[in-house]
Amino acid sequence: MIDAYFIHLLILIGIYLILGISLQLSLGYGGLLNLGHIAFFGIGAYAFALLSLHGFPFALSILVASIISGLFGWLLSVPTKKLKGDYLALVTLGFSFVVYAVLLNWTSITGGAFGLANIPRPSFLSDNFLFLLFVYAIAVISYLFISRICGTRFGKLIEAIRDDELAAKSLGKNTLKIKSWGLVISAFFAGLAGSLFASYITFIDPSSFTLTTLIPILLIVIIGGLTSLPGTVLATIVVVLIPEPLRFLGFSSSVIGPLQQILYALLLVVIIYYKPRGFYGKIDLE
Amino acid sequence: MLTINNLTKHFGGVKAVDNCNFQIEKGKIVALIGPNGSGKTTIFNLISGIVQANNGEIIFNDQNLIGSSVDKISNFGISRIFQQSRLFKNLCVIDNLLLALDNEDTKLWKNLFGFNKTTDEKVARVRKILAELNILDIENTLASELSFGQKRLVELARAILNPHELLLLDEPVAGVNPKIRKIIAELIIKIKNEGKGVLLIEHDMVFTLGVSDYIIVMDAGRVIAEGLPQDIRKNEKVLEAYLGR
Numbered sequence: 001m002i003d004a005y006f007i008h009l010l011i012l013i014g015i016y017l018i019l020g021i022s023l024q025l026s027l028g029y030g031g032l033l034n035l036g037h038i039a040f041f042g043i044g045a046y047a048f049a050l051l052s053l054h055g056f057p058f059a060l061s062i063l064v065a066s067i068i069s070g071l072f073g074w075l076l077s078v079p080t081k082k083l084k085g086d087y088l089a090l091v092t093l094g095f096s097f098v099v100y101a102v103l104l105n106w107t108s109i110t111g112g113a114f115g116l117a118n119i120p121r122p123s124f125l126s127d128n129f130l131f132l133l134f135v136y137a138i139a140v141i142s143y144l145f146i147s148r149i150c151g152t153r154f155g156k157l158i159e160a161i162r163d164d165e166l167a168a169k170s171l172g173k174n175t176l177k178i179k180s181w182g183l184v185i186s187a188f189f190a191g192l193a194g195s196l197f198a199s200y201i202t203f204i205d206p207s208s209f210t211l212t213t214l215i216p217i218l219l220i221v222i223i224g225g226l227t228s229l230p231g232t233v234l235a236t237i238v239v240v241l242i243p244e245p246l247r248f249l250g251f252s253s254s255v256i257g258p259l260q261q262i263l264y265a266l267l268l269v270v271i272i273y274y275k276p277r278g279f280y281g282k283i284d285l286e
Numbered sequence: 287m288l289t290i291n292n293l294t295k296h297f298g299g300v301k302a303v304d305n306c307n308f309q310i311e312k313g314k315i316v317a318l319i320g321p322n323g324s325g326k327t328t329i330f331n332l333i334s335g336i337v338q339a340n341n342g343e344i345i346f347n348d349q350n351l352i353g354s355s356v357d358k359i360s361n362f363g364i365s366r367i368f369q370q371s372r373l374f375k376n377l378c379v380i381d382n383l384l385l386a387l388d389n390e391d392t393k394l395w396k397n398l399f400g401f402n403k404t405t406d407e408k409v410a411r412v413r414k415i416l417a418e419l420n421i422l423d424i425e426n427t428l429a430s431e432l433s434f435g436q437k438r439l440v441e442l443a444r445a446i447l448n449p450h451e452l453l454l455l456d457e458p459v460a461g462v463n464p465k466i467r468k469i470i471a472e473l474i475i476k477i478k479n480e481g482k483g484v485l486l487i488e489h490d491m492v493f494t495l496g497v498s499d500y501i502i503v504m505d506a507g508r509v510i511a512e513g514l515p516q517d518i519r520k521n522e523k524v525l526e527a528y529l530g531r
Binding site: 148149152153154155156157159160162163164166167168169170171172173174175177178181227282283 | 334336355356357358360361365366368372373374375376377381382384385386389390391392393394397398402404444448449
């Protein structure tokens, strides 16, 4: 049987893969510097946890939690529809902070800093190996879905808007609608990853949905290469596994966290210096 | 087809377009000429909805365009090229052009379930215009890798493929070689012969006088003269605005 630790890592890779490819859709293909992705991950996790704890069936909880996350994606797209670049990044980052503050302070619903514990997992997935298979089935479906979107004329239009929104508008395209869809789909899959995360860990608290968690997800997209889904897969494996040896070097857990961030920063610097387009990126990081 | 009435646009204290009036009829090439900063491109931006007028009307086929968005104006039947290249630089030429054909690509579910395929008919339409412009060999080249002249031709092809009745061309032959200039001139005349209107901004007087049916001269945001090319050539106001005498 595969070692429990190895299974744990593979599950994390599967969950981060869904997060990475969903951010690839909005950031790589859509050019939307969306720093609210971590908030969608959190919304999905909390929505799933609350639904499960209130007795909703597992599959329905995952679906509804992902839809709720997608709806928040749409809500965020309304005030940000005319923003791009740094301004969009700032507003979506602000959105992440707002969601974090709500998760932390709406204690009657979210449990505040104590989080939500004992999130149920269905008996047929109680074994982690079976859960691993389930996560990978969802990850493959998510990959195929996003890959399908990117391969259609709709996907080409998303890329066209990234390259020049005014030119796309002057061809009669309702670019605000397209960008909205991009954000909604991206948020839906981030929420899906959040549901899987909550179901796997069975305990969530706001600290899992901060900027510290967003950095490896951004890193996955950047080092995988913008507009490259295979690159995202490879980058997910690298980003999840690279800090793992730190656990075996005898550092205390309070040191491992900052060391992990330093490693990520170094990785980013090295990749941008030697391979500015990441592993398989097709466009430049601007 | 297009009627401009008392059109005015200020940028702060600068009157970029000052009470302009003119008309464009179907099947005519109208040139908008004048020195740099005379308001020509602002007129284009007003017609295509990129900037909004402070006053006046832009009537296109009985519809006032004032207040309409850029995409809606395009869908009313006005297509344009810009002064600077605005191709989708990370897409290849054929993808740039396929996007111009219709708006089926904006429908997520239709695309997702495979009901908006890139049909042979669509590809054939794109290839036909590429062949007319003598650039069929670059159909799979990324837009960012094209030369200046090739970019101009692809932009022209994209504007032509975008369904339209009126074509706005902002300096289509600026910086292109005589061979490409000739190709562009022939294409513009072909569009006119199909019964469509063309509004042209161009500093190349030989080209402009050669293809235009009617010329409007602007200076400091105002229309200072208009008429047939042969009359404009001898107009004192035009010579003064252009040559400073």
